[in-house]
Amino acid sequence: MNNAFIIGQYVPGESLIHRLDPRTKIMIIFFFVIFVFFANSAASYGLLTAFSIISAIVTRIKLSYIFKGLTPVWFLIVFTFFLHLIVTREGEVLFEVLSFPIYSGAVIQGSEISLRFFLLILVTSLLTLTTSPIEITDAIESLLHPLKRIKFPVHELALMMSISLRFIPTLMQETEKISKAQASRGVDFKTGPIKDRVQAIVPLLVPLFVSAFKRAEELAMAMEARGYQGGEGRTKLRELRIVNRDRYTALLFILIIIGLFLTRS
Amino acid sequence: MKNNQMQSSKLLKLIVLSLLGTISMLLMFVNFPVLPAFAYLTIDFSDVPALLAALLFSPVAGVIVQVFKNLLHLLVGGGEPVGVTANFLAGTMFVLPVSILYHRFKGVKSLIAGLVTSTIVMAIGMGILNYYLILPAYSLFMGMSDMAIPSVKWTIVTAGILPFNVIKGIVIALLFIPLFTKLRPWFEQKRATIS
Numbered sequence: 001m002n003n004a005f006i007i008g009q010y011v012p013g014e015s016l017i018h019r020l021d022p023r024t025k026i027m028i029i030f031f032f033v034i035f036v037f038f039a040n041s042a043a044s045y046g047l048l049t050a051f052s053i054i055s056a057i058v059t060r061i062k063l064s065y066i067f068k069g070l071t072p073v074w075f076l077i078v079f080t081f082f083l084h085l086i087v088t089r090e091g092e093v094l095f096e097v098l099s100f101p102i103y104s105g106a107v108i109q110g111s112e113i114s115l116r117f118f119l120l121i122l123v124t125s126l127l128t129l130t131t132s133p134i135e136i137t138d139a140i141e142s143l144l145h146p147l148k149r150i151k152f153p154v155h156e157l158a159l160m161m162s163i164s165l166r167f168i169p170t171l172m173q174e175t176e177k178i179s180k181a182q183a184s185r186g187v188d189f190k191t192g193p194i195k196d197r198v199q200a201i202v203p204l205l206v207p208l209f210v211s212a213f214k215r216a217e218e219l220a221m222a223m224e225a226r227g228y229q230g231g232e233g234r235t236k237l238r239e240l241r242i243v244n245r246d247r248y249t250a251l252l253f254i255l256i257i258i259g260l261f262l263t264r265s
Numbered sequence: 266m267k268n269n270q271m272q273s274s275k276l277l278k279l280i281v282l283s284l285l286g287t288i289s290m291l292l293m294f295v296n297f298p299v300l301p302a303f304a305y306l307t308i309d310f311s312d313v314p315a316l317l318a319a320l321l322f323s324p325v326a327g328v329i330v331q332v333f334k335n336l337l338h339l340l341v342g343g344g345e346p347v348g349v350t351a352n353f354l355a356g357t358m359f360v361l362p363v364s365i366l367y368h369r370f371k372g373v374k375s376l377i378a379g380l381v382t383s384t385i386v387m388a389i390g391m392g393i394l395n396y397y398l399i400l401p402a403y404s405l406f407m408g409m410s411d412m413a414i415p416s417v418k419w420t421i422v423t424a425g426i427l428p429f430n431v432i433k434g435i436v437i438a439l440l441f442i443p444l445f446t447k448l449r450p451w452f453e454q455k456r457a458t459i460s
Binding site: 033117120124128136156159160161163164165167168171172175194195198199201202205206208209210212213215216217219220223224228 | 276277279280281282283284285286287288290291297310313314317333336337339340341345346436439440443444447448451455
C-alpha cells in the first residue's frame with residue numbers, strides 16, 4: 001500500500017474535461033464501458049483509443065502522472081496478454097519460443113483484450129482525476145434521483161459515498177502510521193510464514209477500527225452541530241447545471257459511437 | 266429530544282459503515298494468492314470490516330459494507346465489473362450466515378459455528394455461481410471461449426473455486442476470532458451507545 005496509487009486523488013484544474021458537468025462525464029463513461037465491448041476491428045479500436053488518449057491530453061494532467069496511477073493495473077494487462085499467448089491456439093504459428101508455438105490469433109486476441117482493459121481503466125481513472133469526490137457524489141445523487149419514488153435512500157447513499165471517498169487518503173495514512181508504530185514495537189509484517197503474517201494483521205486492525213469509530217463520532221457530532229438533518233430540504237452550495245459544452249461533448253461522443261458502429265467489421 | 270437522539274445514532278451508523286467500507290476497500294489491496302495454479306484467486310482481509318459491521322449492527326449492515334467496498338474498488342480503478350460482482354456475491358454469502366447465527370444465539374461459540382457455516386455456504390455458493398454465471402461472464406469479458414466448456418468449468422470449480430473458498434474462509438476465521446475476542450469489550454460498549 002503506497003501512494004503510487006491514484007486513489008481518489010483528484011487533480012484540480014481548469015481544463016474542458018474538468019469543467020464538464022460530472023453527470024455528463026459519468027454518463028459518457030458509463031456508455032463508453034459498454035461500447036468498448038462492441039469494438040472488433042483495428043479501425044474501431046483505433047477510434048476508441050484516439051478518443052481516450054485525446055481526452056487524457058485535454059485534461060492537461062501530465063500523462064506520466066496518469067500512467068503512474070495505472071501501475072497496479074499494468075500487471076493485470078500484461079498478465080492477460082501472456083495468458084492469451086499460452087492458451088489461445090488460433091491462426092497460424094508465428095514463431096516458437098523454446099519450442100512452444102505462438103499463434104497469430106493469440107497475439108491478436110491478447111492485444112485486443114489488453115487494449116480493451118487499458119481503455120476501460122484509463123477512461124474511468126480520467127473521471128476520478130478530473131472530478132472531485134464531492135462532484136461525483138452530487139452527480140450520482142442527481143442521476144439516481146428518480147429512484148427516490150421507490151423509497152430508495154438516494155441521499156444516504158450519496159452521503160456515504162462522499163464520506164468514504166473523502167476518508168480514503170486519511171485512512172491510508174492512518175494505516176501506514178499504525179503499521180509503522182507496530183513495526184517499531186517489533187511486529188513483523190513482511191517476513192515469516194503466512195500464518196504469522198496473518199496474525200500480525202490483528203494488532204494493525206484493532207487500532208484502525210477503534211480510530212475509525214472515533215473519527216465517525218467526531219464527524220457525526222460536527223455535522224449535527226452544523227445542523228445536518230438528512231437530505232430533506234437541504235440546499236447546495238454548487239448547483240449542477242448542464243450547459244452548452246456538455247451538449248457539444250455529448251454530441252461528439254454520440255458521433256464517435258456512430259463511428260464505432262460504422263468501422264466495426 | 267428523543268427524535269434528535271434517533272437521528273444522531275442513525276447518522277453515526279451511516280458514517281461508521283462508510284468508514285468500514287473504506288477500510289475494507291483498502292484491505293483489498295493487500296492480497297496474496299493461495300493456489301499456485303489459480304493465481305488470480307487471491308485472499309484479502311476486506312471481509313473483516315464487513316463482518317464487524319454485521320455483528321455490531323445487523324446482517325444488512327455487513328452487506329452494505331460489501332456494497333461500498335466493491336463500489337469504491339471499481340471507482341478507484343482497482344477492478345473490473347465481473348470480479349467486483351463476484352467478490353460482492355462471495356462477501357455477502359460469507360457475512361450473512363455468521364451474522365444471522367450470531368444475532369440469534371450470541372457468544373463466541375455461535376461465532377465459530379457461524380464462521381464454519383459461512384465458509385461452507387460461500388464455498389458451495391461460489392462453486393455454483395461460478396459454474397453458471399461468473400465463468401461464462403469471464404469468458405465473454407476476457408475473450409476466452411475455453412472457459413465456457415463444461416468440463417473446463419468443472420475442473421476450475423472443483424480444483425480452484427471450492428478449495429480456494431474453503432481456505433479463504435478458514436484464514437479469515439483464524440484472523441477474525443482473535444480480533445473479535447480482543448475487540449469484544451469495546452464492541453459491547455459501542456453497541457450499547459449506538460443501537
